Amino acid sequence: EVQLVESGGGLVQPGRSLRLSCAASGFTFNDYAMHWVRQAPGKGLEWVSGLSWNSGTIGYADSVKGRFTISRDNAKHSLYLQMNSLRAEDTALYFCAKVRLVGDWIAAFDVWGQGTMVTVSS
Amino acid sequence: EFVLTQSPGTLSLSPGERATLSCRASQSVTSYNLEWYQQKPGQAPRLLIYGASSRATGIPDRFSGSGSGTDFTLTISRLEPEDFAMYYCQHYGGSPGYTFGQGTKLEIK
Numbered sequence: 616e617v618q619l620v621e622s623g624g625g626l627v628q629p630g631r632s633l634r635l636s637c638a639a640s641g642f643t644f645n646d647y648a649m650h651w652v653r654q655a656p657g658k659g660l661e662w663v664s665g666l667s668w669n670s671g672t673i674g675y676a677d678s679v680k681g682r683f684t685i686s687r688d689n690a691k692h693s694l695y696l697q698m699n700s701l702r703a704e705d706t707a708l709y710f711c712a713k714v715r716l717v718g719d720w721i722a723a724f725d726v727w728g729q730g731t732m733v734t735v736s737s
Numbered sequence: 738e739f740v741l742t743q744s745p746g747t748l749s750l751s752p753g754e755r756a757t758l759s760c761r762a763s764q765s766v767t768s769y770n771l772e773w774y775q776q777k778p779g780q781a782p783r784l785l786i787y788g789a790s791s792r793a794t795g796i797p798d799r800f801s802g803s804g805s806g807t808d809f810t811l812t813i814s815r816l817e818p819e820d821f822a823m824y825y826c827q828h829y830g831g832s833p834g835y836t837f838g839q840g841t842k843l844e845i846k
Binding site for chain 2: 676
């Protein structure tokens, strides 16, 4: 079964850091670009960041650029999101997602995890 | 700034009826990168349509997508009770990356 499981969320004070993880199973992780998408409580979806299968292409939303860093460890079948200088507006459910096509950075997200909640508050 | 605008914000229909959801882009886009997702409360989004008109694996044929340029449509031919949910369109527009529409809530009338 193809599966993505996020972890690492929690309550953190403004200005602090948090690292999210996404463990992949059931598919050849090394072959696919991966992304993070977030959803603030009661709001819509917002793309946060993504990287290609070999980390050669990386992108960030303007709202997180310079504060968040995406990375992956293909040997561990894992995706990460290092979040620094957190703000209240970063409070959201963070999903990791796999793209549909092998080797393609630009593709629909066909598998999603259930998300991990990040709350930024003092 | 590239924007996807979905309409209506809320659509109230009854089971068995036909639903038509709109997604309008602020500039002409490639159909290849226009996708539709369904999200139910407490669940992750699910890919319905990719490339504007191709159904994802396991999606019933009552779901269809169409459109080109700036105007795209998701149609549900005959609503089933499980179809009442939020729907989002998405496009990859280059820098900085992906954009989602604000969503359409499909509710039971």
